[in-house]
Amino acid sequence: MTDYNFAYLDEQTKRMIRRAILKGLAIPGYQVPFASREMPMPYGWGTGGVQVSAAALTPDDTLKVIDQGADDTTNAVSIRAFFQRTADIATTTRTADATVIQTRHRIPEEPLRDDQILVYQVPIPEPLRFLEPRETETRKMHSLEEYGLMHVKLYEDIARHGHIATAYAYPVRIEGRYVMDPSPIPKFDNPKMEMAAIQLFGAGREQRIYALPPYTKVVSLDFEDHPFDASKAPHRCGLCGSEHSYLDEVITDDAGGRMFVCSDTDYCEARRAAGYVGRDAA
């Protein structure tokens, strides 16, 4: 063990964050203000998610950290090491073994269970931000359920592109009440949000926490004649051959060569270990 308090934050701060989390769970989709602390990392690197994880972790937990689906990128590796050092807890890269999963930009492909917690890093929690810059006004719009403006954004998409071109951070309505920004996950992941695990959202710079209890109803906004479509690249994974997972396009040379691979590295590795082989696996 180190000289840090368990999971870096002091106990008072964790209590304050837990109160915000409980309030968020009681009012699904509502943005609860909290006194975000300075963390030893820059804003935009997951300060909100780290504080929520720190408040949610217990010494028996196993932590997994995902950055854009991958376990081995800078952000994921450094946050995992951070909690290893400050909380001395077990970490894993396997979705099934984890009890707390902190994520940036993805939901794991493997369905989560009711004994797991998914923590999202959120850059901008306010879905109405780019339409209405005044925070006083957006709060009033949330409290009065004035969400017509959200559809103006989708209208603009269709008018300009012929279809709803918003592909990530796609706005959702929670239990017919609050409109919520699901953090910048691809819209492919939106239908997965009605899940068994608890979902917590932390925005450090904006000082907001919001949450979804298990099996909360999450509806992606759309028009009657332009329904929501959870699309993905129409390919198979080049390594594991999966046709149901979200894919990253990887440029392989400067002659137009490219391949599509699962963005969820753990899912892809598990499939390859089970003997699935894709077209580009050498």
Add this chain to the structure above:
Amino acid sequence: MTPLLSAAGIRKTYGAHIGCTDVSFDLFPGEVMGIVGESGSGKTTLLNCLAGHLAPDVGEVIFDTRADGPRDTVRMSEPERRMLARTDWAFVHQHAPDGLRMNVSAGGNVGERLMAVGARNYSDIRQQASDWLGRVEIAEDRIDDRPTTFSGGMQQRLQIARNLVTAPRLVFMDEPTGGLDVSVQARLLDLLRGLVRDMGLSAVIVTHDLAVVRLLADRLMVMKDGHVTETGLTDQVLDDPQAPYTQLLVSSVLQV
């Protein structure tokens, strides 16, 4: 006949300074009332009190709602008042960018009120938007352009289309022709007059331009230093002013 809007004893002060005081009037359906007066006479304060943007210190503003009959809009809850503001009321700002979303296309601007009251069919919204652009004489191929690319007169007409798309019954206008050159003003007035007559709108128009009220208003209220100095039929007040201030106001207009 029940008045559509009925103001009784409106008073609004800013500290010791009087914004407007002791204003009472009835506005009947289909009627257009003009409020004229010099800068600082309390016209805009009064309009903001009537439209629910400001809470008057004293007085009642009774609006004949579709559902529940006459209601005091000053004392109704904020959600109810905001609902009125986006269905039965319209507010045309003097400065068009105040009333428009400048980073949203013309079609989106017109469609916003429809979507705010629950329209969720893209084709219908677009059809109505393009219909309304036609009615305010904006070419339909400009529907996907942003208001930033429009001229001042077009922006003002777009603001009017955006406000009238939900078929409101009462329109508040704050200097609708301010800042436009005279030929554009004339076209806008002509358009407004047509819309008011066709849709049977009631309107309260605040302006310092007597020509505007001469063309549009049935009745006139003249304000000075927060007080109403004279009221009456428009032609009567302008052709035979009784109060000294109104005489001054009418004689101040240059005859070309």
